[in-house]
Amino acid sequence: MTVAGLFGQLLAIVLALVLAPLLTGWVNQCRAWMQNRSAPPLLQSYYMLHKLFLKDVVLAHGTSSFFRTAPYVIFGCMLLACAIVPTLSTDLPLAPSADTIALVGVFGLARIFISLAAMDIGTSFGTLGGRREMLIGFLAEPALLMVIFTTALISQSTSVATIVETLAHRDFVIYPSLAFAGVAFTFVSFAENARVPVDNPATHLELTMIHEAMILEYSGRHLALIELAASLKLYAYSCLGLALFFPWGIAAGENPLGLLAAIPMLVFKLAVGGAFLAGIETINAKMRIFRAPEFLGTAFLLAVLGLLVRLLLETRV
Amino acid sequence: MTMQFFDEPIDLTPQPGAGSPVWTGVAASGEDLQSFAIAAHRHGGRLATLWGADRRHLGGGFRLHAVFGIEAGHVYLRLDLPADDPVYPDLAGIFPAANRLQRATRDLVGIRFSGGDQRPWLRHGAWPADWFPLRHDAGEGRGFDNPPSDYDFVQVGGEGAHEIPVGPIHAGIIEPGHFRFSVIGERVLRLEQRLGYQHKGVEKLMAGRILDEGLRIAGRVSGDSTCAYAWAYSAAAEAACGVAPPARALSLRALMLERERVANHLGDLGALGNDAALAFGLMQFLRLKEDWLRLNGRLFGHRFMMDRIVPGGVALDLDAAALREIVDQCDAIGREVRELRAIYDEHAGLQDRFMTTGIIDADLARELSLTGMAARATGIILDGRAWRQGYTPPSPYAGLGVRPATDERGDVAARVAVRFDEILESLRLLREVAVGMPSGETRVEMAPAAGGSGLGVVEAWRGEVLVGIELDDGGRIARAHPHDPSWQAWPALEFAVLKDIVPDFPLINKSFNLSYSGQDL
Numbered sequence: 001m002t003v004a005g006l007f008g009q010l011l012a013i014v015l016a017l018v019l020a021p022l023l024t025g026w027v028n029q030c031r032a033w034m035q036n037r038s039a040p041p042l043l044q045s046y047y048m049l050h051k052l053f054l055k056d057v058v059l060a061h062g063t064s065s066f067f068r069t070a071p072y073v074i075f076g077c078m079l080l081a082c083a084i085v086p087t088l089s090t091d092l093p094l095a096p097s098a099d100t101i102a103l104v105g106v107f108g109l110a111r112i113f114i115s116l117a118a119m120d121i122g123t124s125f126g127t128l129g130g131r132r133e134m135l136i137g138f139l140a141e142p143a144l145l146m147v148i149f150t151t152a153l154i155s156q157s158t159s160v161a162t163i164v165e166t167l168a169h170r171d172f173v174i175y176p177s178l179a180f181a182g183v184a185f186t187f188v189s190f191a192e193n194a195r196v197p198v199d200n201p202a203t204h205l206e207l208t209m210i211h212e213a214m215i216l217e218y219s220g221r222h223l224a225l226i227e228l229a230a231s232l233k234l235y236a237y238s239c240l241g242l243a244l245f246f247p248w249g250i251a252a253g254e255n256p257l258g259l260l261a262a263i264p265m266l267v268f269k270l271a272v273g274g275a276f277l278a279g280i281e282t283i284n285a286k287m288r289i290f291r292a293p294e295f296l297g298t299a300f301l302l303a304v305l306g307l308l309v310r311l312l313l314e315t316r317v
Numbered sequence: 318m319t320m321q322f323f324d325e326p327i328d329l330t331p332q333p334g335a336g337s338p339v340w341t342g343v344a345a346s347g348e349d350l351q352s353f354a355i356a357a358h359r360h361g362g363r364l365a366t367l368w369g370a371d372r373r374h375l376g377g378g379f380r381l382h383a384v385f386g387i388e389a390g391h392v393y394l395r396l397d398l399p400a401d402d403p404v405y406p407d408l409a410g411i412f413p414a415a416n417r418l419q420r421a422t423r424d425l426v427g428i429r430f431s432g433g434d435q436r437p438w439l440r441h442g443a444w445p446a447d448w449f450p451l452r453h454d455a456g457e458g459r460g461f462d463n464p465p466s467d468y469d470f471v472q473v474g475g476e477g478a479h480e481i482p483v484g485p486i487h488a489g490i491i492e493p494g495h496f497r498f499s500v501i502g503e504r505v506l507r508l509e510q511r512l513g514y515q516h517k518g519v520e521k522l523m524a525g526r527i528l529d530e531g532l533r534i535a536g537r538v539s540g541d542s543t544c545a546y547a548w549a550y551s552a553a554a555e556a557a558c559g560v561a562p563p564a565r566a567l568s569l570r571a572l573m574l575e576r577e578r579v580a581n582h583l584g585d586l587g588a589l590g591n592d593a594a595l596a597f598g599l600m601q602f603l604r605l606k607e608d609w610l611r612l613n614g615r616l617f618g619h620r621f622m623m624d625r626i627v628p629g630g631v632a633l634d635l636d637a638a639a640l641r642e643i644v645d646q647c648d649a650i651g652r653e654v655r656e657l658r659a660i661y662d663e664h665a666g667l668q669d670r671f672m673t674t675g676i677i678d679a680d681l682a683r684e685l686s687l688t689g690m691a692a693r694a695t696g697i698i699l700d701g702r703a704w705r706q707g708y709t710p711p712s713p714y715a716g717l718g719v720r721p722a723t724d725e726r727g728d729v730a731a732r733v734a735v736r737f738d739e740i741l742e743s744l745r746l747l748r749e750v751a752v753g754m755p756s757g758e759t760r761v762e763m764a765p766a767a768g769g770s771g772l773g774v775v776e777a778w779r780g781e782v783l784v785g786i787e788l789d790d791g792g793r794i795a796r797a798h799p800h801d802p803s804w805q806a807w808p809a810l811e812f813a814v815l816k817d818i819v820p821d822f823p824l825i826n827k828s829f830n831l832s833y834s835g836q837d838l
Contacts, residue, residue, distance in 0.1 A: 035600045124481040128819070131502075197666060200594040204489035205823040207481075208592075216488070285666035286594030289503065289820045 008089040008251075008259050015263070016082035020235035021045035021228065023274055030278030045231060052224035060121045060217050070117035071218065071225040077110035078232035086164045087239045088262040089251040095161040100148040103160065103240075104141060107192070110229070111137045118214035125206055129213025132289065136198065136210065139296035140191045143184055146303030150181040151244050153310045160243070168247030177314060180306030182245045187299035189237045191292065194230075196281040198292055208286070235270075242269045322392060323356035325349070329392060335561040336552035337701055337711045337774035338390030343397075347405040350383060350396050354411045362387040363686035364412035365774075366783050366800035367419065369403075369426035371452045375789065379403040379428050382785055382798065384772060386688070389707040393772045393785070398428060407433035414686040414805045425451040425520070439513040439837065442466030450521055451796075473499035473506050481819065485514045492833035496822075503818040508811045515837035523797040528554050528628050528765055531794045535784060536623050538799045539835030544570075544577040545777030546799055547626035549784040552711075553797075554628040556771025557786050560763050564755040566630035568713045572643070572750050573622045573631075575743040578778040579650075580609050580621075582736040582743075585830050589733060590661065592824045593670040601657055605650055612646055630760030640751040647744040654744075658737050671730035675813040675825030678727050685812075686805045689780020690739065691829055694732040696725035701776030717746055732828040739778075765792030779832065780806065801835030 025045045032039035083094045084103055115133050118126035152158045154175060155166035191198045194211035203209060215226050243250060249265030251258030287295065319328040327349060329340035344350040365384040372380050378400035385392045396405060407430045408415035419430045420438035427449035443463045450458055478501050485493035493514040499507040519538055523531045535550035536543045548570050555562060583606040590598020610620040616639045617625050625632050661667060679695040692699055700721035702714040709715055722738030724731035770787040780802025789795040810829055814822050
């Protein structure tokens with residue numbers, strides 16, 4: 001571990017905390033524009049967080065301490081995920097602590113906590129949301145793993161930093177397998193981040209909710225942490241996608257100047273990615289919930305195809 | 318000039334006035350009423366509404382009012398009941414729509430029915446079971462305890478079956494109502510509604526008022542149908558007083574009713590897209606609806622045209638320039654609606670949500686006495702504005718040749734299609750009415766007739782709105798009853814959701830978009 005590495009790591013975490021709500025705000029802004037309405041300010045997510053942190057927490061009767069601890073665990077998981085995914089540099093001191101499989105596990109841990117917390121309050125909506133979240137999760141995780149295995153086969157390592165280094169800093173090669181994996185990853189991201197067409201983050205219809213149904217009973221700082229965690233998750237997924245499929249601009253090794261140059265590149269890529277997300281959300285309707293298995297099954301199929309393409313076509317025997 | 322229907326021994330006389338055709342008569346006994354109901358049911362009729370009145374202070378007992386919809390129009394029957402034990406035979410076995418109406422009548426007036434479902438409907442425990450707010454000697458009814466009340470929902474048992482209680486307070490800003498889902502996983506086994514949370518004593522408020530005051534209350538029963546209620550109320554008052562409004566007033570009324578229909582369909586079509594997460598649709602339709610309402614505000618002085626239709630005519634007049642503006646707006650909005658319809662029709666994701674969701678078939682719709690847009694979406698050709706065999710629509714619709722929009726699928730997609738068709742048809746009607754606007758007076762003077770009574774029927778955007786009025790000896794309202802088509806459509810919703818899953822319910826619900834306020838009264 002070097003000082004520059006430590007600095008890079010800290011910078012990445014701070015940047016995640018700053019940029020994640022901005023990304024959510026940007027997506028909301030783009031969506032509003034595409035729907036022909038005037039958009040909320042870019043900083044709206046910050047205003048919301050500020051308001052929520054100032055508000056008192058109201059707890060439902062009969063909630064256990066689990067309900068109160070869950071937001072911190074979920075927030076911690078998402079922050080860790082943001083720290084592991086290479087956003088600016090591949091020289092990350094935290095990277096050896098968790099590889100891509102562990103990253104999927106970190107997302108899984110957060111999912112289990114939020115689902116259990118939803119069931120802890122004992123309302124039918126919490127259980128309903130928790131149940132649907134597990135349905136989506138257990139279909140999305142294998143697809144995500146398959147995507148990651150495809151990239152891991154290319155770099156012969158499951159470490160995220162190594163994968164990105166391989167893809168970004170070696171000679172430019174076109175990998176057909178990555179095209180399949182990229183589409184599969186996009187599908188999974190929509191499902192995992194509760195976006196249209198799988199879930200609708202803007203709905204007020206409690207019976208149709210997935211993610212929102214689980215957090216209906218949260219308030220005050222707990223809700224703020226969960227909202228921030230959701231922003232961080234979207235940020236982590238976006239950065240992972242960008243790092244795996246559009247890795248150009250990420251600094252290699254210990255290069256403080258490269259680190260600073262990587263920031264505008266990242267912001268640019270996130271802005272384009274956010275607009276793309278908003279575009280998909282605007283032109284699509286939410287699918288019936290039992291279409292989600294088909295949707296995620298397609299993602300899994302594409303990811304497996306990517307893996308096979310890698311094994312059959314791209315490996316010299 | 319009396320006549321009889323279905324060979325039943327009840328002499329009926331046609332009601333005067335310019336409204337929808339109504340025959341009134343008196344049933345001699347509960348058995349006669351029941352026998353008429355059976356005959357009406359056998360001939361494809363429906364129960365339109367049912368209410369009770371306390372006439373003990375007028376020198377009688379209690380009176381049950383029942384209105385049946387038949388091919389030729391409406392039959393309005395009265396049944397006098399004794400003051401000491403008012404009871405009549407249960408009609409819910411013939412017309413399931415009677416179930417909630419009978420229970421509400423019992424809760425409000427204390428007229429009992431023998432047998433059947435005896436659970437309370439409007440009484441949620443806010444007043445005792447032996448106190449009836451619509452009796453003339455009931456008093457103000459303040460100071461009762463309001464303990465939490467139990468309601469005997471039908472339980473569904475079995476492995477894995479459980480209940481999801483939803484409401485009366487919802488996550489969105491909508492009216493209150495309780496929905497009890499019995500489900501296995503996501504599959505709906507049963508839905509039972511409990512409504513009445515918005516009971517505010519509308520009928521009691523109307524009693525003892527002069528006709529003009531009653532109008533303001535009738536126009537606020539359900540704000541999205543204010544023109545329909547005002548027209549039905551005015552038609553009832555005109556029938557009670559034997560007055561016919563001038564032709565220009567009727568055309569202006571039709572203008573307002575059709576504008577109300579278009580405004581509601583525009584809003585609901587947008588909301589239906591939004592419920593399937595296509596917010597683009599909502600924004601586009603909201604923009605059109607806003608333009609529409611702004612023109613209402615400018616020409617009629619009120620965005621929803623409240624209190625513009627009055628007994629005897631209308632309270633405003635439009636000049637040629639205003640009519641020109643209406644025609645121009647119809648052309649502009651019609652173009653945009655056609656474009657948006659193409660987008661909705663070609664959107665695979667949206668159609669996947671709409672099609673085969675929330676199906677009710679024509680047989681069920683007839684059985685439930687369903688009227689209006691939801692009934693037409695099952696293929697039933699029933700529209701109070703259109704000609705049918707043996708039925709003459711009221712003026713000015715008789716001369717307009719209204720084409721009822723129907724669709725045989727009975728699902729959400731069908732209700733969407735019917736709404737689109739009805740917008741386009743209403744735009745055509747608006748143009749015709751505006752271009753052919755007769756000249757002359759817009760209002761005639763009306764002297765309230767002591768002891769008169771009448772029934773007004775209007776084909777509102779949701780379905781049939783009825784208002785019944787009885788005047789006392791001083792010409793004030795003795796009893797007025799507004800009836801919302803939601804009474805018949807809420808039970809249909811319970812059936813529509815049966816083949817579907819829980820997350821489809823909001824979409825199905827929105828495709829009907831029923832009134833809570835209108836039936837909680």
